[in-house]
Amino acid sequence: MSGRKRNGQPSHAGIHVFLAAFTLLTVYPLLWVLAIAFSGEQSLAIASLPRNPGALDRLRAVVPWPHQWSFANFVSVVRDQPFATWLWNSAVVAVGTTVLGVFLACTAGYAFSRFRFPGRRAGLMSFLVSQMFPGTLMLIPLYIIIVQWLGLGSTRTGLVLAYTTTAIPFCVWMLKGYFDTIPRELEEAALMDGASPARIFWQIVLPLSKPAVAVTALFSFMTGWNEFILAATFMDKEALYTAPVGLRFFVGGFSQQWGYFAAGSVIVSIPVVVLFLFVQKYLVSGLTAGAVKG
């Protein structure tokens, strides 16, 4: 009984060692970015090496702790570069995508889950198949439709539309799976009480599906916040760039401003990471819809 504590619980020391090591490995790249962001310099290395570096010098260059802490990168990325504008554009686009995407996915997912109608299977399958459409095949036609036909080039609306339709298939499947787990009896009871289908949807089904809706919203937001290629293709005015397109400037081509890149990355990542943590209690139950404890 040496491996057990007095209350009979097994000791988890081994597990903790394993988890701690793995977690450290996992967060290391993030710490590395943080160290460079706060170093106040543009260099890729955390510490500059002497001419004949020993193991200790190299170790120093690996530890993600900057020589001196400085906010210089953050200040100048926001003040000297138009990064604040780009962030705002990204925010507008991502929020627009979230609102529109969640609305469309909720209604469609509900219909696929609750109603049996001709074309249901075909519709569901076509949404799934559309996930396999290679982006490179869609890019040029999308450009023609959004920029030339709809005249939405270099507008945030155009990006919102494109991102929403990118996110819809996943969101619809996800919500459909979740709606399937909500007992139909609830709705039947409401019907007996004289509630309209719209009311049942808005007041019974949606509130019960908060976890899945949260995941859908998060997914849509991330689609809009993180997308890079479409934004780079559609936005040819610098004032309308999104943050990813802007960030590429710092380390793309011949510029090697790793400090700006790191600082910008930290700023860009914070909203997504915070949102993630905020809805992460819903995350598991939402993603594995169908396997939720009653």
Place this chain on the structure above:
Amino acid sequence: MARSDARRRAAIGLTIAAGVAALLGWLLLYWAADAAQQSAAERAARQRAAAFASIVERAGPAGNRIRAAVAAMGGGDPSVERVRVVLLLGRQLVASTAPEDTGARAAPRALEMPEKPIYDVAQELRAAVQTNREEGSPRKDEIHTVHLPSGGIAVTAPLQRGEDVVGMVQLEMAPQGHAHRPALLQAVAAWLLPVALFLLLSIPLGARPVPLLITAAALLVGAVVAQTGLAASHLGWDSRRTIEQSAQQLRELGERASRALAGLPAAEPEPGSEPGSEQPAAGFPELPSFDTSLGVPAESEAAAAPLDPVAWDVDRFRRPLGLLTRDGTPAPEALASAQGKAVRFGRRAAASTGALSLTLLLLVAMGTAEAAAGAVVRHRVAYLYVLPALLGMTLLVFFPFVYGITLSFTDSNLYNTNQSLGETWIGLKNYAEVLSGFHLVQKTDSGWSFDYGSFYWTLFFTIVWTVTNVAIGVSVGLVLALVLNTKGLALRPVYRVLLILPWAVPTYITALTWRGMFHQQFGVINQVLQIFGAPAISWYDKPLTSYLTALATNGWLSFPFMMVVSLGALQSIPAELYEAARVDGASRWDQFRAITLPSLKPALVPAVILSVVWTFNQFNVIYLVTAGEPGGATEILITKAYKIAFEKYRYGYAAAYSTVIFAILLAYGTLQNRLSRATEEIA
């Protein structure tokens, strides 16, 4: 009952189908006539612009001669509303017949700041002429054509001195009306005649559905062919007449031009060039005074050569259209080809409207449409809920997909984006090119060498890439989930949050970060290697190490998804199941196999399918981490297609490449679906 139904349905179907066909045929004819008229108007405008440019080049350099030539040329021509002649050097407005350029603003004068767009057009033309000459192929318009809101056309042609563009002539043409609306009576006849005939014929035919249907279809096809045939011949004669009229106009234009040149006054010095009288132009900084003449001596060879009106009949790249013979009469082959074009249009119109209306007829007559309409009404709530998402998907996902596939049969590239898909159609050539890279391995002096540009190498690499990544993602995610699911584990939320982080961080940031960490000189990974005495590795020089960097990056960002999915499924397994198993004496392994794995399956299978597709198309990691180095060895299909489209600008070929990618994924999806269904049936 059912028999009279067949007759009623065939009659209704024919009425609808013939109506749609008649309306469509009428619209197509209207549209084609309007397009023909537009292009004739543009052609006439280009002719005039070229004519003006030609006489201005001859009348110059003196400003008064240019103005006199423009006035004489434009005087008797009601279709030209205003003319402006601009020289780049000294940004001079040499001549203008525009009402706003009178009084104090009369030509000659310098262009002012608000007139910058006019000046820019001249600069653009100069750049276009130069580009086309350097590339040796026409790509940029050498004659600008803009449709004005008033319905007129503004057309701009460059003025040249030798090879240099020194200025431009801008003409605004009076608006022309739209094409005559084709006779409605024809369309009404094409609609009602077959219906009336069918009602007559159906009396002897009785109520037998098949003969009824055949009769209806035959009548419909007859009506469509007759209508489009008439329309095509109409159109053919119209375009013949247009060519003949245009030849006539060109002759008149030539005569007017020679009259204008004949009556030119002697050259006078420009008023603006006299010292002291120059008005500083508002807005532009004053430049030192230049020689603002065209620099062409009036008696030069070019000026002495006789006018050639046929040379004014050009396309927008100033290439001769070749519709007229040397003496200005329509070329017979041009007339024939105009009629041939009309006939081809008629055939296409007949085929498309015929196919559409026949489908309609069959749908209605066989009761499918009725059933569908019934279904829509019965399930209207469901369709209402699906409709918004479906509309968006259709417009921005399914339609672009179909368009992209169409593009894959063309030779569309950067240089011919103006052409229609039909003009660049090359059939299956792109696919043949994609799939023909069989010479994968070649024996050279230094051993075996791979052709990394071959489709099959990239396919092989993509499959290896996908399989290894998904295997790593699933195994790491599953192990972590099992560990995290340990009963009563302290700090579980902390571990979970930290381990989810790679998923939360945007992929492109992750990719660029890892690229930095694998840097040969400053990257931390090489530092760690050197701590242990190993040499620094130049990661992107060898296919294997380059692949490892991408694998590390993608493994890092993909395991959290699998972990979260597995963890969710694990937590939903009721603890009683394990207790019951323990009571039955099952070992831990038995429990894992009999309880854990089956409960994981419903969550893991869709996750794996999704993950395979995501990894197969994982653009960011490959594009930003390895960038295909070395020599395209670590390119996956999707990044290869992107580079073909946006680095080689071969849009059609890239579309074909992408279509092949889609076919592979679809085959995988179908197979996977079959497999999982089969295993479900066994289980």
